[in-house]
Amino acid sequence: xxxxxxxxxxxxxxxxxxxxxxxxxxxxxxxxxxxxxxxxxxxxxxxxxxxxxxxxxxxxxxxxxxxxxxxxxxxxxxxxxxxxxxxxxxxxxxxxxxxxxxxxxxxxxxxxxxxxxxxxxxxxxxxxxxxxxxxxxxxxxxxxxxxxxxxxxxxxxxxxxxxxxxxxxxxxxxxxxxxxxxxxxxxxxxxxxxxxxxxxxxxxxxxxxxxxxxxxxxxxxxxxxxxxxxxxxxxxxxxxxxxxxxxxxxxxxxxxxxxx
Amino acid sequence: xxxxxxxxxxxxxxxxxxxxxxxxxxxxxxxxxxxxxxxxxxxxxxxxxxxxxxxxxxxxxxxxxxxxxxxxxxxxxxxxxxxxxxxxxxxxxxxxxxxxxxxxxxxxxxxxxxxxxxxxxxxxxxxxxxxxxxxxxxxxxxxxxxxxxxxxxxxxxxxxxxxxxxxxxxxxxxxxxxxxxxxxxxxxxxxxxxxxxxxxxxxxxxxxxxxx
Numbered sequence: 275x276x277x278x279x280x281x282x283x284x285x286x287x288x289x290x291x292x293x294x295x296x297x298x299x300x301x302x303x304x305x306x307x308x309x310x311x312x313x314x315x316x317x318x319x320x321x322x323x324x325x326x327x328x329x330x331x332x333x334x335x336x337x338x339x340x341x342x343x344x345x346x347x348x349x350x351x352x353x354x355x356x357x358x359x360x361x362x363x364x365x366x367x368x369x370x371x372x373x374x375x376x377x378x379x380x381x382x383x384x385x386x387x388x389x390x391x392x393x394x395x396x397x398x399x400x401x402x403x404x405x406x407x408x409x410x411x412x413x414x415x416x417x418x419x420x421x422x423x424x425x426x427x428x429x430x431x432x433x434x435x436x437x438x439x440x441x442x443x444x445x446x447x448x449x450x451x452x453x454x455x456x457x458x459x460x461x462x463x464x465x466x467x468x469x470x471x472x473x474x475x476x477x478x479x480x481x482x483x484x485x486x487x488x489x490x491x492x493x494x495x496x497x498x499x500x501x502x503x504x505x506x507x508x509x510x511x512x513x514x515x516x517x518x519x520x521x522x523x524x525x526x527x528x529x530x531x532x533x534x
Numbered sequence: 535x536x537x538x539x540x541x542x543x544x545x546x547x548x549x550x551x552x553x554x555x556x557x558x559x560x561x562x563x564x565x566x567x568x569x570x571x572x573x574x575x576x577x578x579x580x581x582x583x584x585x586x587x588x589x590x591x592x593x594x595x596x597x598x599x600x601x602x603x604x605x606x607x608x609x610x611x612x613x614x615x616x617x618x619x620x621x622x623x624x625x626x627x628x629x630x631x632x633x634x635x636x637x638x639x640x641x642x643x644x645x646x647x648x649x650x651x652x653x654x655x656x657x658x659x660x661x662x663x664x665x666x667x668x669x670x671x672x673x674x675x676x677x678x679x680x681x682x683x684x685x686x687x688x689x690x691x692x693x694x695x696x697x698x699x700x701x702x703x704x705x706x707x708x709x710x711x712x713x714x715x716x717x718x719x720x721x722x723x724x725x726x727x728x729x730x731x732x733x734x735x736x737x738x739x740x741x742x743x744x745x746x
Contacts, residue, residue: 326631326635327638329635329639330635330638330639333639333642333647334639335644337647338644338651359631362628362655383624
């Protein structure tokens with residue numbers, strides 16, 4: 275699995291992804307890790323299928339006992355189905371996850387790990403002095419959903435917002451925003467169910483200073499591409515990527531019912 | 535069993551097969567109970583000439599009851615077998631996965647931090663294996679106890695045939711009862727024997743697996 279450092283000062287951010295050993299047919303994912311002193315947080319650590327590669331990659335940076343916290347933005351299997359495997363190695367770690375999903379996430383073979391439910395309004399995690407904000411992103415796309423903002427590094431880990439489904443081995447950062455739009459348009463129209471939730475999130479996120487927007491699939495946005503993305507997303511109608519009803523047929527059926 | 539089956543698949547198939555065999559045993563035991571009611575009626579009508587047959591019917595009734603009770607106990611154990619099989623398989627799979635990471639990450643700076651985890655998983659897998667074998671052996675012991683009950687039932691069927699011969703007017707009817715008892719006993723014995731073999735095979739299979 276490819277490991278890329280995206281911020282390295284007093285604390286560090288790494289992104290893991292583009293796994294050449296990934297099983298065919300499963301969607302590629304980005305996993306993130308924040309190291310702050312002797313504490314480490316794994317963000318959306320991934321599904322069962324990427325666990326071995328992910329653990330191997332992580333061991334190049336930290337000792338297992340230094341991984342003290344896990345974060346799951348929501349309950350999807352590509353986000354956290356590896357939980358039952360991680361907890362064998364991290365029996366003392368805590369899992370921060372939206373309160374609505376705790377009972378569901380436990381289906382991923384989790385028996386020992388301590389759950390820290392995140393309230394709907396979000397909260398702050400103190401990772402060895404580094405303040406990380408859990409930003410509400412409900413209905414983007416899950417009904418309980420958070421992103422993680424690091425004001426020091428000016429990075430927003432944005433879960434499925436900004437995601438693109440791409441071919442294996444795609445670059446880690448967006449290089450041409452206009453060309454990238456095609457890769458993410460359908461994903462956002464289909465996976466994001468609510469314009470109101472989207473607008474709510476846009477307002478919240480526009481108040482943040484962001485150098486890197488880091489989604490869970492596809493390429494990361496940096497610099498001006500972050501604002502380009504927010505503008506594009508704001509203008510996009512979502513929750514509509516379903517086939518149009520065949521109106522002629524429907525009308526004909528209605529008329530047939532009415533005349534019978 | 536085919537070599538291509540995994541241990542877990544073999545155990546799950548065995549659990550299902552043992553449960554099916556025991557259901558069959560239960561049905562036979564129910565038939566035995568019905569047969570006893572018939573035998574009691576006949577020996578009552580035969581009166582003095584079937585006097586020796588009457589205590590036999592009580593004994594057959596007792597055998598049928600004991601068999602049915604054993605079936606309930608062993609069936610419960612067999613259904614736990616499926617759950618244990620999944621748990622046993624899971625612990626072995628975890629260990630294999632972590633060992634794979636240990637190999638893949640051999641050049642990683644912090645690979646040594648995996649070793650205590652693998653040691654712990656290995657100990658847990660061994661405990662799981664021992665627990666599993668203990669439970670399987672307990673099922674086999676319960677089957678052995680059932681085999682003893684069946685063995686004495688076979689003796690009773692021989693005695694009942696002798697007693698039937700002494701009852702002139704009802705000889706034929708009582709011989710049918712004796713035949714039915716003998717046939718039921720044999721069917722139960724065959725089924726219990728098959729369960730015994732299957733569980734013994736699984737014990738050998740699990741014990742052959744190296745989870746250390």
